[in-house]
Amino acid sequence: MRYIDVKEASTRWGITDRRIRLLCTQGRIDGAIKLGWSWMIPADTPKPRDGRHLRRYRTLDIRPGTVDVDKMRTLAEEVPLTADLIASDSFAGILRMTLEALLSADGISMDDRDARSILSGRVVPSVPLDLHLVIVNFRSILISLAANGEKWSEKSARDAHARLMQGIDDLTGADYRPGYALYPPREGENPTIPVQMETTFGQYEASWRNMHGLVSAVLLYAGILRIRPYEEYGAMYSYLILAGELMRNGILPPLLDKASEDEAKAAFSLALSSGNYGDFTHFIERKVHEAYHILRKK
Numbered sequence: 220m221r222y223i224d225v226k227e228a229s230t231r232w233g234i235t236d237r238r239i240r241l242l243c244t245q246g247r248i249d250g251a252i253k254l255g256w257s258w259m260i261p262a263d264t265p266k267p268r269d270g271r272h273l274r275r276y277r278t279l280d281i282r283p284g285t286v287d288v289d290k291m292r293t294l295a296e297e298v299p300l301t302a303d304l305i306a307s308d309s310f311a312g313i314l315r316m317t318l319e320a321l322l323s324a325d326g327i328s329m330d331d332r333d334a335r336s337i338l339s340g341r342v343v344p345s346v347p348l349d350l351h352l353v354i355v356n357f358r359s360i361l362i363s364l365a366a367n368g369e370k371w372s373e374k375s376a377r378d379a380h381a382r383l384m385q386g387i388d389d390l391t392g393a394d395y396r397p398g399y400a401l402y403p404p405r406e407g408e409n410p411t412i413p414v415q416m417e418t419t420f421g422q423y424e425a426s427w428r429n430m431h432g433l434v435s436a437v438l439l440y441a442g443i444l445r446i447r448p449y450e451e452y453g454a455m456y457s458y459l460i461l462a463g464e465l466m467r468n469g470i471l472p473p474l475l476d477k478a479s480e481d482e483a484k485a486a487f488s489l490a491l492s493s494g495n496y497g498d499f500t501h502f503i504e505r506k507v508h509e510a511y512h513i514l515r516k517k
Contacts, residue, residue: 222252222259232266242267245424246372247417278346283434283502291433291470291504294511297475301468305365309514311338313474314358317458320475324454352386361472365464370428373420373437373466379463380449380456401447402491415446432468433507436461441490465507473506474513 225243229236243251243258250261253460290407304310322329327350333343337354360382368377377393384392395412405410410418419442427435440461447453461481475483479502 221262223262225258225260231410234266242398246373246374246420250375251374253281267397275344279321279434282495282497283348283430284495284513286431286432286433286500286504290504291431293340293506294508294515295471298471298511298514300365300466302366304514305362306337313510313513314338314361315473318357318455320477320480321454321458324480325452325454332512349387353383353452353455356383356385359457360459363460364459365466367463371420371423371460372465373389373416376416376420376443376460378461382455383452383459395448396450402445402446404471405491405494411444412448416448421445427465432465432470434500436464436468436470437496437503440503441487444487446492461503471507471510471514473503474510475506479506 223231225236225239228234228239232239234242239260240258241247242248243253243260247267248260249264251264252259252369254313290421298304315331315338319329319331320340329346329350333346334354336343337346337351340360342351360379381393395416398410399409399411400415404415419439422442423435423439427438429435430438440457443457444462447457458472458475465472482501485503490496490499
């Protein structure tokens with residue numbers, strides 16, 4: 220593959236060098252890689268879409284809800300997010316319960332004993348190889364997100380899905396599915412998935428990431444759930460985006476379980492229909508508290 224530098228891309232696209240570097244940093248130029256202080260861009264990468272034309276697709280009138288900031292700070296101080304905590308048996312238990320709920324949401328039934336075996340590195344003959352791989356990849360990504368601490372970009376989110384599909388679909392694991400969002404925007408047009416993903420991460424970059432960590436995580440999570448950019452393992456992938464944003468802000472990811480699946484769907488449905496994310500935010504906040512309470516007892 221041939222690469223071009225920022226100067227050549229600027230000449231081709233009619234965009235300033237400074238703007239191109241900013242777009243590369245935001246992950247909005249496909250395939251761009253950083254070598255030292257310089258960015259290199261695949262020669263066949265198309266010109267990035269103009270953010271001014273994307274504004275008309277942005278979700279209007281979102282009311283994100285509130286968070287008990289003091290309580291969240293207290294829990295985070297009592298149970299700090301450390302490498303030892305992520306590697307603990309207690310955290311593994313939360314991960315297992317959450318994973319079973321996510322697989323269920325993706326239409327996959329998983330026996331608790333089988334989940335334990337796979338997460339501990341054993342092979343279960345009755346479970347398909349692809350499912351072994353996606354579970355192991357899921358845990359690996361979650362651990363790396365805890366250590367990374369960087370804000371999301373569209374590129375890093377696509378890379379996360381490629382990692383989730385490693386060994387399953389190494390060629391197209393980062394490619395969006397064709398078509399449109401699973402749930403169209405409440406107002407206006409329903410553009411293609413690439414446009415909606417770029418718009419979602421544009422909103423995140425412009426405002427969401429500056430909110431409280433739980434609020435920014437919920438808005439990003441809801442955006443990915445609404446679009447469902449990939450064919451398979453949508454619940455698992457969306458949770459990774461949620462968990463990564465929470466852990467970037469020093470907050471534990473939530474304990475999701477099968478018993479709360481209906482409540483989660485109802486809160487999400489209300490957020491989509493009304494633009495009021497209060498119930499959905501409170502649901503995720505409560506499930507984060509549950510994770511803290513379990514670990515605090517150990």
